[in-house]
Amino acid sequence: MTAKIFIDGEHGTTGLQIRERLAERDDLTLLSLAMEDRRDAGKRASLLQEADIAILCLPDDAAREAVSLAEGKGTRFIDASTAHRTADNWVYGFPELTSGQSERIAAAERVANVGCYATGSIALLRPLTEAGLLPRDYPLTINAVSGYSGGGKQMIAQMEDASREAAIAANHFAYALTLSHKHLPEIMMHGGITRKPIFTPAVGRFAQGMLVNVPLHLDLLGDDVDMKRLHTVLSDHYAGEGGKVEVAPFGEADTLGRLDAEEMTGTDRMRLHVFGTKGAGQVNLVASLDNLGKGASGAAVQNLDLMLRG
């Protein structure tokens, strides 16, 4: 028997990309609603209850509603929204997070998919806090740029259709200027840090791709922590089989010159870089990913595959 999957929000940006990734699979039956029925709570409830696994690609409130619509029916969930990422009874959907996380996802009833910026930030921070190299109260800054699809259907239209009243003309703009962003709670909780980072995201005029920068002063880390050690800890953490995170070779900064924010676009993988000059006392850790790949839809499919196995 094939597993029944319902993507609630299948006509949106994230949902559509998940549907495309699952379209050719013969181990799944995709339950589907017509575009015009996408907000019909009765029809959604019926498919949410019928599904073995429901993948929620909805705004936070609609994601919470979807869970309640299938209450007591045994449906397992993957929620791509922010609604449950720090909730006690949800497993955080980052298989490479720490030892045993893949197994926890595989066995879970409810999995919260990771936020796109959070994926890059936590991938860089968690191995270092876990290894005791990065003090949990380090005064972090996180600087990032995302492709505009990160803002969903609305921002895609604003960036691509200049005739709209709310069209965005800028080629690159900073936002979250009040220094509050919905990903900060999950970054702190799952990154293992206690001091709220100063997070400065931006959007560029490209559809998909993302760079997340975490610059560090080495003299604020432990005595014997240098660039090479940070690289080794990250490489060891992601060396396991089956993960979607890779660490670029040490010293790549010497030859690279520039890093393209679309480096990983079209993939479901994430690449981590350790940049700096040997002996200079500063490093810049950078995560490079597709906001809709490892940052959303690719990650949801990775979690789905684990849950189907569990």
Ligand SMILES: NC(=O)C1=CN([C@@H]2O[C@H](COP(=O)(O)OP(=O)(O)OC[C@H]3O[C@@H](n4cnc5c(N)ncnc54)[C@H](OP(=O)(O)O)[C@@H]3O)[C@@H](O)[C@H]2O)C=CC1
């Ligand atoms: N875009 C990205 O890079 C990422 C997005 N996410 C998260 O995934 C979720 C979906 O985002 P995204 O795909 O970008 O958003 P979109 O706006 O592109 O798609 C959302 C979809 O949900 C539908 N929807 C909205 N409200 C309801 C409702 N009450 N009941 C049923 N359907 C509804 C929308 O329909 P309608 O067309 O009528 O509005 C639309 O089809 C969000 O929580 C987002 O934060 C997570 C990681 C990355």
Ligand SMILES: CC(=O)N[C@@H](CCC(=O)OP(=O)(O)O)C(=O)O
């Ligand atoms: C460019 C842009 O607007 N990005 C979105 C985050 C997109 C995303 O992935 O958010 P979730 O994973 O939490 O749903 C934002 O900053 O709110």
